[in-house]
Amino acid sequence: MEADKIKESIKKAAQELFRKFGYHKTSVNEIAKRAKIAKATIYKYFDSKEDVLHSLLMDYIRLSVDDLIHSNTLEVDEEAHLNSLIMKTCRLSYTVCNEFIGWDFIRESANSQAFLKNLSNELEEMLVNAFSQLSGIRKHETYLQRLRFLIKCSKSIVFSFAFTSVSDSDVRKNFVSFQKEILPYLVKAAITV
Numbered sequence: 001m002e003a004d005k006i007k008e009s010i011k012k013a014a015q016e017l018f019r020k021f022g023y024h025k026t027s028v029n030e031i032a033k034r035a036k037i038a039k040a041t042i043y044k045y046f047d048s049k050e051d052v053l054h055s056l057l058m059d060y061i062r063l064s065v066d067d068l069i070h071s072n073t074l075e076v077d078e079e080a081h082l083n084s085l086i087m088k089t090c091r092l093s094y095t096v097c098n099e100f101i102g103w104d105f106i107r108e109s110a111n112s113q114a115f116l117k118n119l120s121n122e123l124e125e126m127l128v129n130a131f132s133q134l135s136g137i138r139k140h141e142t143y144l145q146r147l148r149f150l151i152k153c154s155k156s157i158v159f160s161f162a163f164t165s166v167s168d169s170d171v172r173k174n175f176v177s178f179q180k181e182i183l184p185y186l187v188k189a190a191i192t193v
Contacts, residue, residue: 009035014052120155150190
């Protein structure tokens with residue numbers, strides 16, 4: 001197998017196992033077995049299981065960011081566009097936590113908070129860069145700082161759901177509360193110049 005195909009087979013195997021058993025309950029041995037390669041081969045391409053997860057998530061996020069940014073082009077105004085963008089970003093974050101990592105790992109692992117912080121920082125950069133390149137959007141530095149503020153506030157609130165909610169239904173309730181009670185004020189603060 002060529003290098004790209006091996007790397008993709010590792011990520012595909014890991015994704016299947018992470019979705020089925022969660023990140024925490026999946027071992028590197030199981031990933032190697034599913035990918036039909038030796039365990040050492042994984043370490044040739046990735047430094048750790050966490051690195052496999054990061055690569056997998058960044059691929060997923062990159063594919064999703066373009067859709068997040070451009071799917072709202074028919075929104076009537078900037079406020080509605082930003083509100084929808086943040087909610088879609090929250091749903092993306094929820095999907096990442098729910099399908100790839102697993103809520104138990106997020107709540108119980110000391111490493112998960114640092115991992116999620118790094119991941120959310122990369123997502124923030126991708127969103128700000130993509131949003132700033134949209135035509136018809138104000139692009140001056142103050143506006144981009146306000147956009148960054150909106151994203152930072154939103155991601156802080158959303159990621160706090162994962163660490164404080166007892167169940168998935170609590171997470172969903174918190175998302176609804178965030179959407180109705182907090183997000184409208186954050187968006188207004190971000191677009192008021």
